[in-house]
Amino acid sequence: MFKLLTLTLSIVLPISLISPLPSNAIAVPSTFQFTGAGYGHGVGMSQMGARSKALAGENATSILNYYYKDVALETADDTKILRVNIGHQLTTARMLTRTQGANLQIFSGDIGDAQGVQPLATIPAMSSLNFSIFGSTVIPSITTGKIVSSIPGNRIFTVRWSGTRYLAGVDGIMTLSHANRKSNYRYGQVQIRAVRAGSLGFRLAITNSVRLADEYLWGVSEMPSFxxxxxxxxxxxASRTFALSKAGVIRTACDCDLYGEITDQKFLGYAKEIEKKWGVFWKAAVTNTAGLVLTQSGKPITAWFGSSSGGITETALSAWGSERAFTHSVEDLASLDPTLNPNFYKWERSIPQSVTAAAFLLPDVVTLELLTRNPSGTVGMIRATASNGKQVSIRGETFRSRTKIPSAYFNLVGVQNAVEPAPSPSS
Known part of the structure; x- marks a missing residue:
């Protein structure tokens, strides 16, 4: 387990390897080296721990009651339609169906569940529906062979495909391609909206409207199906509960209830349920637990979960500074088992100077100090000192998130290649 420590790194360099620094110069490391254990924020259910307990014969209820404090397992209405972001801050995107006899339809605006709306166009199989952004306007076009047909731009469009709740016909699979990524979607419909993305201006946000109970959960890919x-x-x-706790509040940055990435939950779409050999087991787990959610005081909890911890799970208060009565720290030795968790029972990382400095919003970082540890073993606060003397302290979990190290269960063990800061233009 990690011990409480405060560590300040000073730079000691062989004089024979470099020219002596001026007396007023401060050496700036090029990298900082860390060791640690676990992957993720460590709050809520440990997935490695859940696996270990299941292998030992515990059932789902026992597992959940261990990782979440003072919760009830109740049945809730999970037929809500969720808007899941499947394309964030895009400049272009492409949709098509390769299913013979299926088709896509594009509509102007966000038409919700409305039926009988006249489409702007019907796109047959193998023809593509393309989107780009111009100012705050979404620009669609259709490509059939070598022929490109334009469609008047708008702020938002809806796309449906046959064989869904929204459009009758041959059961189609819609393929979405963007930014060197390709994903397949079987259910619901999609919206393509121009949203403001800070200094980037306007970008495309693409969301998939799916029913939580099945269309969404079947596509959640947060645990191996085997x-x-x-x-x-x-x-x-846990995934149903987390989604329900987020439902109904559309975030303007993504035009969504939930991101389809690990920011919220990884939503893989149709590929998850049709995984060769194993996909049926995940669908069975969703069916076996139909409608069941974790509640506290009658409301669904924000059922956080993560891959693994450093041996003890974390609380929301220690990780993010916000008290949540259903989170607590419990022993999680499975996360330190090299057989169960070979990639993250321990880890080593070297973080470049530029990434470290950016995490603290400093021009550079000369020293790092681990100021406190939480009872779970995560770093509570970490402080950086810049060559200009400025100091900034942030939470260990914030540091993890910004530097992309695996977890906040870490130690600072060294630096490499100290260099003299470049003179400022005024010097």
């Missing part, structure tokens, strides 16, 4: 059924069922309940 893991024990009790672990999968615990994950299904």
């Amino acid at each position: 893991w024990p059924m009790a672990a999968l069922e615990a994950q299904a309940i």
